[in-house]
Amino acid sequence: MIADTRTNAGVDNISSYRKLHVVDQPGDRVMAVATAGNLSVTQTALAMMRDGVHLSVGEDLETLETAPSMFRCAQLLGHALRSVRLSIAPAMEASSLNTSASMLLGGQIAGGPMQLFLIYSQGNFIECGEDTPFLQIGEAKYGKPILVSGLHGQTPLAEAVKLGLISFSTTMRCNVGVGTPLDMLTLRRDMISGDERRIERTDPYFEDLHDRWTRAQAQARAAMPEPPWLSGPGMARRRV
Amino acid sequence: MIADTRTNAGVDNISSYRKLHVVDQPGDRVMAVATAGNLSVTQTALAMMRDGVHLSVGEDLETLETAPSMFRCAQLLGHALRSVRLSIAPAMEASSLNTSASMLLGGQIAGGPMQLFLIYSQGNFIECGEDTPFLQIGEAKYGKPILVSGLHGQTPLAEAVKLGLISFSTTMRCNVGVGTPLDMLTLRRDMISGDERRIERTDPYFEDLHDRWTRAQAQARAAMPEPPWLSGPGMARRRV
Structure with missing residues (x-):
């Protein structure tokens, strides 16, 4: 999972906030939540999540540190996201502010499968599958x-x-x-331990990758043939 | 100018409509309008444009075939687009239908400069400049x-x-x-005549370009070095 850190309230108000939130309890569980959309919504939902969420009346408070499955974690996060939006959306939308937000939740709890979910503003979610083996938000x-x-x-x-x-x-x-x-968490199945890394703009690998990719793209563009019907200025008037 | 022809009202209702509309009066003017967004809005705006638009009360009816400058054509199209949206937006938005639409207008009238404009739903527009020498819609x-x-x-x-x-x-x-x-119109400055072309899925050049680009991208990806900190499975647990 990779997330950037840039947030903005207009181009004249750009800040850095962490958008990849890691729960790392080696041997028990390791997971990350990446967020996109309205920062006040996602921060409040995550704060609510840390305090604990009742999925329904009469149930215990649960957190990402205690829930029994990744599926349950997705339900809890969806519940938190929906609750926050319901409580603040009327006031924000009255000011034409966008309250939409989404999250990726990925990881593994010992004994369960490694899973990746995309959680929508409304609290519903989908799981990543074999045929499209990645999910994106933002x-x-x-x-x-x-x-x-x-x-x-x-x-x-x-x-x-x-x-x-x-x-x-x-x-x-x-x-x-x-x-x-950029913040990145890499996980390997059944290791229940993550490799967390922050990649700065000047990270030697990232800079080198960017430069090489830029050069490779320029070479690929140059290697493509030009349209045969535009091969010379004399062809310009031909109508097909 | 290049436009595709796909329109949809949901993924279960996909059709083909021409979205590149050419005005070609060799020696006098050549221009094209590309459209994006709500098809009923753009079609009606173009039909209104063909019948002629009064830019303000007391002025003559003008069309893209008669207007004296590309700038005037952009004003006329913006006016038509805004008028259509004003007349239908209340009914459509009451049904939660999106009425947004935009247009590109590019071309040259003899004696004037070659110009390219992006016209927004509200009728305002911007002109393409040196620093960002292309415009996109849709x-x-x-x-x-x-x-x-x-x-x-x-x-x-x-x-x-x-x-x-x-x-x-x-x-x-x-x-x-x-x-x-895809529909394409290519123009050369001061020739005041266009080369119009339709590119089908099986167009030999387009198919070949797609295949070559796909291969070049695969080669470029393969040539990029992998992250040094993930070079072997034994590195997975290292935390930085």
């Missing part, structure tokens, strides 16, 4: 083509990280609202 | 990175067409709402 489109082309169910972890970082690098070039540092 | 993000990296003010026409087609090819892979055939 500014997803600029960086999606490389994931669509390169990621499949059997992609090795190091290759997936490489593609994820190229995807972010591409996105950062198109939208100043996405920026370093 | 499903713009998937295909934007290649234009950002490859297009500049001095890019030759054949190279620009090549990049535009790769951009569409990338977009079509990510969104089934964008699809062939």
Whole structure:
């Protein structure tokens, strides 16, 4: 899981906030929540989650540290996100402020499967599957083509990280609202322990990857043939 | 200017409509209007435009065939787009239907400059400039990175067409709402005559370009180094 740290309330008000939140209890559970959308909504939902959520009346308070399954964690986060939006949406939307927010929840609890969920503003969620083995939230489109082309169910972890970082690098070039540092958590199935890493703008690997990718793209563009019907200025008037 | 022909009212209702509309009066003017957004809005605005628009009370009816400048054409189209939206938006938005629509207008009238405008739903517009020498409407993000990296003010026409087609090819892979055939108009400054072309899915150049680009991207991905901190399974637990 990779998240950037850039948030903005307009281009004249850009800040850095952590958007990847890790729960790491080695041997018991390791998971991360990545957030997108309205920062006050996602921060409040996560704070509520840390205090504990009652999924329904009469049930115990549960947290990501205590819930028995990843599925239950997704339900709890969905519940927290929906509750926050219900409580603040009327006031915010009256001021034409966008309250939408979404989350990715990924990880594994010992004895259960490794899972990845996308949780929507309304609290419903979907799970990542074999056929589309990645999920994105937030500014997803600029960086999606490389994931669509390169990621499949059997992609090795190091290759997936490489593609994820190229995807972010591409996105950062198109939208100043996405920026370093990036936070990343890599997990391996059944190890129940994560490798957390912060990647700064000057990270040698990330910089080198960006430069190499830029050069490779320029070479790929140059190697493509030009349209035969536009091969010379004399062809310009031909109508087909 | 390149436009696809796919429109949809939900994924279960996909149709083909021409979205590139050419005015070609060789020697006098050549221009094209590309449309995005609500099809009923853009079709009605263009029909209104063909009948003629009064820019303000007391002025003559004007059309794209008679207006004296590209700037005036942009004003007329903006006026038509705004009028249509004002008349139908209340009824449509009451049914939660999106009435937003936008247009690109590009071309040249003899004696005037070659210009490209982006016209917004509200009727206001911007002109393409040297620093960002392209404009996009509609499903713009998937295909934007290649234009950002490859297009500049001095890019030759054949190279620009090549990049535009790769951009569409990338977009079509990510969104089934964008699809062939593509319509394209290429213009050269001061020739006041256009080269219009329809590109089908089986167009030999377009198919070859797509295949070559797919292979070049796979090669570029494979050539990128993997993260040094994930070079072997034994590294997975290292925390930095």
